[in-house]
Amino acid sequence: MKSPRIAILGFAIESNRFAPVSTRADFVSRAYLPAASLLDDARKEAPVMTPEIPAFVRTMDATSPWTPVPILFANAESGGPVEHAFFADTLREFEHRLREALPLDAVYICEHGAAITTEEDDPDGAVFTLVRSIVGPTVPIVATIDLHANVSDRMVDAVDALISYRRNPHTDMAERGAEAARILTELTNGMRTAVAHVRMPVCAPPTQLLTAPGTGPYAEMIRRAEALDDPRIVNVSIVGGFAFADTPKNGLTVLVTTRGDAPLAHQVANDLVSYAWQERAAFTPVLTPVDEAVRLAKATSDDPSLAPLLLADVADNPGGGGRGNTPFVLKALLQYEVQDAILGVITDPDLVVDAYAAGTGQTLVARFNRTETTVHSEPFDAPARVLKLHDGKGVGRRGQLAGCSFDLGPCAALQIGGVTVIVISKRHQCHEPMFFEMFGIDIARARVVVLKSRGHFRAAFDEFFSDAQIVSVDAPGLTSPILARFDFRKLPRPAIPLDDVSTWSPTVRAVLPRSELR
Numbered sequence: 043m044k045s046p047r048i049a050i051l052g053f054a055i056e057s058n059r060f061a062p063v064s065t066r067a068d069f070v071s072r073a074y075l076p077a078a079s080l081l082d083d084a085r086k087e088a089p090v091m092t093p094e095i096p097a098f099v100r101t102m103d104a105t106s107p108w109t110p111v112p113i114l115f116a117n118a119e120s121g122g123p124v125e126h127a128f129f130a131d132t133l134r135e136f137e138h139r140l141r142e143a144l145p146l147d148a149v150y151i152c153e154h155g156a157a158i159t160t161e162e163d164d165p166d167g168a169v170f171t172l173v174r175s176i177v178g179p180t181v182p183i184v185a186t187i188d189l190h191a192n193v194s195d196r197m198v199d200a201v202d203a204l205i206s207y208r209r210n211p212h213t214d215m216a217e218r219g220a221e222a223a224r225i226l227t228e229l230t231n232g233m234r235t236a237v238a239h240v241r242m243p244v245c246a247p248p249t250q251l252l253t254a255p256g257t258g259p260y261a262e263m264i265r266r267a268e269a270l271d272d273p274r275i276v277n278v279s280i281v282g283g284f285a286f287a288d289t290p291k292n293g294l295t296v297l298v299t300t301r302g303d304a305p306l307a308h309q310v311a312n313d314l315v316s317y318a319w320q321e322r323a324a325f326t327p328v329l330t331p332v333d334e335a336v337r338l339a340k341a342t343s344d345d346p347s348l349a350p351l352l353l354a355d356v357a358d359n360p361g362g363g364g365r366g367n368t369p370f371v372l373k374a375l376l377q378y379e380v381q382d383a384i385l386g387v388i389t390d391p392d393l394v395v396d397a398y399a400a401g402t403g404q405t406l407v408a409r410f411n412r413t414e415t416t417v418h419s420e421p422f423d424a425p426a427r428v429l430k431l432h433d434g435k436g437v438g439r440r441g442q443l444a445g446c447s448f449d450l451g452p453c454a455a456l457q458i459g460g461v462t463v464i465v466i467s468k469r470h471q472c473h474e475p476m477f478f479e480m481f482g483i484d485i486a487r488a489r490v491v492v493l494k495s496r497g498h499f500r501a502a503f504d505e506f507f508s509d510a511q512i513v514s515v516d517a518p519g520l521t522s523p524i525l526a527r528f529d530f531r532k533l534p535r536p537a538i539p540l541d542d543v544s545t546w547s548p549t550v551r552a553v554l555p556r557s558e559l560r
Contacts, residue, residue, distance in 0.1 A: 046230050048102070049143055049177075050080065050095060051113035051136055052152030053129070053169050056190060058286040058363025060528060061122035061520050062416055063160060069128075071449075071468055073117040077139060080112035088437045088447045091115055094152045094186050097219030105227055113139040115152060119469055120363045126161040133165075133172060140176045148182045148226050149173055151201070152219070155191020156284035163289045163532065166191070170200035182229035184222045188212065190248060190284040194291040195551070198239045202229055203299050206279035208264050210253045211473070211501035212442050225276060235276055235299050238307035240315050240550045244283075244294040245537040246325040247523035248496050249356055249514060251282035259321035263296075263314050270310065274303045278310065285525055285533065286363060292533045294318065308550050315548045326539040327523040329356070329516035336374040338513060343381045343460070343489040352491045352499075352507045357519030358418070359496035361471035365389065366494050367411055369422035370517040372461065375492070376424065381460035383490035386477050387450065390414070391467040397428045397454035404428050408456055408463075418518045426463075429455040430481045434466060441502030443474040455481040461492075473498035475506075496521060 055064060066074075073090045075083055083089045084096045095115060102108050114135050118124075140146070151173060157165045166187075173183060182202050187193070189207040198204060203225050205218050229235070246260070253261045260282055267278035276299040283294055296314050298307040330338075335353050342351040353371060360366040366389035375383055392412055400406040408426035411419045434450030451467025464477060472493045478485055485491060485506050493499050500512070516524065525540050536543045 045107035045109050046147035047109045047111050047143070047145070048226065049111040049113050049140060049146050049149045050098070050115070050152070052095070052115045052117070053132055053157065053165065054092065054117040054152060054154040055124060056120040056154050056156045056188065056284055056362065057123050057158040058120060058520060059123060059158060059288040060286060061363035061365070064118055064121035064124045066125070066128045068118040068121055069116045072119055073115065075115045077112045077114060080115050081110055088445055090447045092117060092152070093216040093446065094219030094222070097216035098150055098223045101220040101223035105223065111143045111146065113143070120361050122363060124157060124159040124165065126159040129159045129162065129165055133168060136169065137172060137176065140173065146177050146181060148230050149177055150222055150226060151183065151185035153185055153187050155187030155193065156287050158287050158289060164194045164196065164291060167194040167196040167200070170197050174200040182226055184226045184229065186218045186222050187281065189251065189280070189282050191281050192283050192287055192289055192291045193241070193281050193295040193297065198237060198297065202235050203277055204279060204297055205277050206281045208253065208268070210251050211498040213501050221277070234302050236302050236304040236307050238298040238304070238311035238550050239295070240311050240548045241293040241295045242315055242318065243534065243537045243543050243546055244318070244322060244325055245285040245292050245525070245533055245540065246282060246294065247285060247327050247525055248362060249327045249523040250325045252497055258324045259318050263318055266317065267314060272306070274300050274306055275310070276301055280314065286521065286528070288530050288533050290532050290534060293537065311550050312548055319546060322538050329523060330513050332370055332374050332515055332517045335513050335515045336371070336378050336380065339375065339380050339383065339490045340378040343383065349511050350489050350491070350507065352493065352503065352512045354496070354499065354512060354514045355492060355494045355517055355519070356496045356514045357517045357522040358494050359471050359521040360389065360469045360494065361473065361498060362496055362521035364494065364519050364521045365414065365416050365419050366469050366471070367414055368418045368517065368519050369410055369420055371492055371515060372463065373422060375461050376459045379460060380490055382488055383461040383492065384478060384483060384485070384488045385461050385492040386464035386472040387466045387470065387494060388463060389469040390465050391451065393465050394452050394454050394467050397456060397465065398431060398452065400428050402428050402431055408458060418520065424458050426456040426458045429457050429462065432480055434468070436476050436480050438474045439476055440505070441473060442498050443502070448474065450477070455483070471495040471498065474502055
């Protein structure tokens with residue numbers, strides 16, 4: 043039996059329509075891996091790519107002989123719409139490499155699923171349909187996506203199985219890559235799938251899509267799906283969506299994939315969305331205003347008998363397209379004279395240059411956002427002392443970045459009043475303790491920790507803070523969970539929590555076996 047030739051490719055970015063345009067440089071800065079380097083990185087001990095492809099490769103290596111055919115993987119930090127010319131170039135590269143690689147026995151696509159470009163609302167669908175058009179109707183295709191993906195009909199129709207993460211924070215990316223390998227192996231051995239696909243009028247902010255037990259209806263939907271014990275079911279993916287993409291395909295989506303059993307897929311999908319609809323009120327966020335949050339921080343810093351506090355600056359999350367540089371929480375900490383606080387990370391390459399020019403131990407006027415003109419990125423000056431400089435390179439030790447290489451660019455730890463502030467050059471959300479620890483900072487000794495992250499930090503900072511010690515702060519920013527603050531133009535309306543929707547009946551589609559659909 044010949045070893046199957048399996049192509050590997052992906053275009054992964056979460057796009058916030060309200061953020062500045064993402065360019066080729068943003069992808070090159072994070073992970074732009076052409077065919078010649080894709081497989082090498084996937085097999086490194088600490089790859090720069092996300093964990094799905096490495097896990098897929100490891101699982102295939104351990105399963106049976108196969109021939110990997112690396113095409114291209116492009117990944118960037120969440121940002122604004124992708125410059126369309128760059129996406130078009132990437133699509134042409136996919137096409138050229140795939141046609142050159144024919145014949146293929148299967149394809150694995152690793153996407154985020156919430157991309158948009160300056161001209162295209164569904165680039166993920168464009169990638170999926172391109173692949174299908176090249177390899178033909180009978181070659182198995184499996185794709186993995188983030189649970190914050192926005193799923194279009196053409197994404198579903200182009201592949202045999204669409205697998206989303208089940209954990210938020212995303213600690214199961216490797217598991218989903220391994221699952222993709224197992225499903226693709228089964229497909230190459232003749233299995234055919236049937237899929238039920240239903241989209242709800244729910245465009246929840248990311249803060250309402252946590253998956254720890256007891257955190258809301260989204261977590262309960264996933265728990266119910268995982269409790270299903272039926273060998274006919276291949277996969278159940280409950281895709282929360284990403285509201286800030288502002289596309290016609292927005293909406294919480296349920297995908298049920300079975301081994302050719304369309305009625306079962308339909309029933310499971312219907313049951314899951316019916317439960318979520320009953321609990322729809324829980325998709326509305328509750329946050330703590332900045333002043334109230336910082337008063338809590340002040341009390342915590344003044345009273346050692348109180349438990350330390352973590353303030354999550356959820357509205358300026360680079361992991362959702364935020365610029366990572368809004369000054370509102372920092373200014374409030376200084377105003378209230380909060381002590382023993384650490385804040386990470388602020389993206390300001392100009393300030394890092396100044397810190398390097400001043401040198402360790404020296405003072406300077408920290409001028410934040412002198413060239414950043416994005417809304418909410420307000421200029422702000424404060425006297426500071428340079429505590430330490432770092433090249434910004436390291437390997438994550440916990441949570442989503444565990445075992446993955448990261449590069450924040452040149453960085454500086456600055457002392458500003460009672461707050462130690464980590465300033466970086468390459469925009470990144472703060473969801474990894476090493477972002478502090480690489481400066482020798484002991485997080486456990488801080489009375490107050492402020493993170494520019496929405497929720498992924500919970501999987502890494504849980505060794506320091508319980509849920510009861512975490513406060514989600516309502517400050518201005520491009521990722522504010524208060525969706526009414528955004529001028530949505532393309533997101534389907536009415537939608538919860540933006541609108542009061544009292545009645546809805548699910549429409550389930552694409553339930554025929556895939557062999558019949560082709």
